[in-house]
Amino acid sequence: MSHQTVIILDFGGQYNQLIARRVREQGVYCEVRPYTTPLEELKALKPVGIIFTGGPGSVYDPAAPQADPGLFKLGVPILGICYGCQLLAHNLGGRVAQAQDGAAREYGKTGTSFDTGCKLFRGLPAESVTWMSHGDYMEKVPEGFHLAARSAACPNVAIADEARGFYGVQFHPEVNHTAHGAAMLRNFLYEICGASGGWTMENYKETALRRLREKIGGGKVLLALSGGVDSSVAAALLAEAVGPQLTCVFVDHGLMRLDEGDEVEAAFSQWDVRFLRVNAEERFLAKLAGVTEPEAKRKAIGEEFIRVFEAEARKIGKVDFLAQGTIYPDVIESGAGDAAVIKSHHNVGGLPGCVDFKEIIEPLRMLFKDEVRQLGRELGLPEYLVSRQPFPGPGLAIRCIGGVTKEKLDLLRQADFIFRDEIAQAGLSGTMDQYFAVLTNMRSVGVMGDGRTYDYALALRSVTTSDFMTADWTRIPYGVLDRVSVRIVNEVPHINRVLYDITSKPPATIEYE
Incomplete structure (x- = not known):
């Protein structure tokens, strides 16, 4: 089956993969290509639309990535995001400037007003929240474009040349923090690019x-x-x-x-x-x-x-x-x-x-x-x-701190199974992205059956994350943690202490080794 293709040109943005995922979630096939991809190679893909990603550069920096001017002559709709928006404006006769004294510079959640007559924002609320991350802004809008969104700090949050199908947004519609970002991307794909979907x-x-x-x-x-x-x-x-x-x-x-x-x-x-x-x-x-x-x-x-x-x-x-x-x-x-x-x-x-x-x-x-x-x-x-969770190539060897022996691995296997089993029984499997047990190399004094023990401490680790680049520790209910701890110390020999790791990434990593 042939399918329509949207090209995502990567200018070094941290969300390039996320943009691609959002496009495919809308039932449209896309490919991420570096901005250095030759124009003829891009033309051969016969794209129905092109998206410029964000990036850390400034359009006036000689070392910053630039767009091939031929892209604007393909007759294909283009959506520029953040740096991609500034690149669009810069190439088509606008002027980009560095924000001074905080004016027009925006980071994080930002209240934004939209021109809902613009195809990109059609059918959406006139006021909502977007996610900003820019120090430069469009000081002059290119000829043929009109302003399509603004915020309290920046009048040029979005621009549009409806005749040519060129759109630019200073914010990131691909992140969840932008309230109606998915709908904006859908408008670009279906209303502007004329995509028919079918990517399943x-x-x-x-x-x-x-x-x-x-x-x-x-x-x-x-x-x-x-x-x-x-x-x-x-x-x-x-x-x-x-x-x-x-x-x-x-x-x-x-x-x-x-x-x-x-x-x-x-x-x-x-x-x-x-x-x-x-x-x-x-x-x-x-x-x-x-x-x-x-x-x-x-x-x-x-x-x-x-x-x-x-x-x-x-x-x-x-x-x-x-x-x-x-x-x-x-x-x-x-x-x-x-x-x-x-x-x-x-x-x-x-x-x-x-x-x-x-x-x-x-x-x-x-x-x-x-x-x-x-x-x-x-x-x-x-x-x-x-639905298997991410599992390191070295397996349990790097969840067994210090030396690795069959005896220690068997202890860890049993404890890890109990943890995963109790999470499943509590109906919490879908609320966390990775969870596992770690056999530490630390031993501590305990009391079992009125006798002294000196055995291993086991750590439990659970995180929630969207990309595994950053992660937050999961707030597992105390009752569930209690059942896990009781079962482990009763059913697994040589473990007399259970710890729960409440460190996010960063500063910690998800795995221990």
């Missing part, structure tokens, strides 16, 4: 299956399956596309949560694929023996993963394609046009030298994480895999 996971699935079958033909495909959401959905998509031509190598390093290895294997028993589960717990624990520094743990696990994968690949023999679960944020963040090279075998940390293949297949490389989950549901993957 069902359509994407059928298109992806057809393209994979055309590309792979009768070739063989090898996939390193980690058990995470991305690699699991990639495996399911390839399994439906080419079935027995796919070999999935699942390296069970013994660092997963309770029963997860069995769950991954059970999930892929429904497909006619070659599924190899390599039980390598002893190998990984041997590599981790005596290793306590977090980065050293990560490197040891990553290197051993490659060695195990290489050994299995040799048994399989020649393959035509190596598949990986690279997703769109990986592509965008690489900052390069050839993400397959920059992010080579992203999921396992490096390409195994012994595998002879002609091409890398990345069937999820244009999807965001939430879209990957939707695709997984379309493919029939069980919910416990599709």
Whole structure:
């Protein structure tokens, strides 16, 4: 199925991925491209609209990113956001200036008045709140434009040239703090660009299956399956596309949560694929023996993963394609046009030298994480895999502070299961974005059965976040925390103290190591 495309030109804005997600949520396909993308390449995409992102630069700074003037001659509607708005004005004859003494400079939630006769704001309230973050402002509006929004500090909050379909807003409609931002983007997409929608996971699935079958033909495909959401959905998509031509190598390093290895294997028993589960717990624990520094743990696990994968690949023999679960944020963040090279075998940390293949297949490389989950549901993957929380590649090794042993991992697995089980029973799973247990390396005195104990302290961690760049600790009800604590100290040996981490990110990170 062909679909209409909106191009999001990235000028260094912190919300570029969020803009893309908001566009796709409206049922319109989009791609984020760097502002340096050649004009001919953009034209080849036949966009129905273009969005300029924000950015930290000033349009008069010689080093600041600039727009190709040819963009304004394509006859395609353009929406400029924040820096993108200033860039629009600067290129079309307006004048941008630095705000002086606080005048016209705005940060945070701002009361804003709108011209609801403008197509961008049609059907919306005349007064609402927007999210501002700008030190420059449009001192002179370009010829042909009219003012479409204002605030107490800045008269030029939004501009519009309805005849050419050019619009600029100083605020960020893509963030939740802008009260009607989603509706504004919808107006741009449907009322101004004339988009027809139709971007759905069902359509994407059928298109992806057809393209994979055309590309792979009768070739063989090898996939390193980690058990995470991305690699699991990639495996399911390839399994439906080419079935027995796919070999999935699942390296069970013994660092997963309770029963997860069995769950991954059970999930892929429904497909006619070659599924190899390599039980390598002893190998990984041997590599981790005596290793306590977090980065050293990560490197040891990553290197051993490659060695195990290489050994299995040799048994399989020649393959035509190596598949990986690279997703769109990986592509965008690489900052390069050839993400397959920059992010080579992203999921396992490096390409195994012994595998002879002609091409890398990345069937999820244009999807965001939430879209990957939707695709997984379309493919029939069980919910416990599709909704699996982010889980670090090194697994429980970096949630087991200090040295890693099987005994400590088993304690952590049991405690972590109890925490997740009680959260589920309380109906709170959907109210937090990541929650887990950490076995600290601290021991403390306790009393159990009238006797003295000297055992481990366990930390519980739960955060809410929209992007995992910043996060706030979750306000779990005391009653739930109480049940978790009682169960852990009663059911898990050698843990006599349970702590709850109430630190946000920053200053802390989400994981402990």
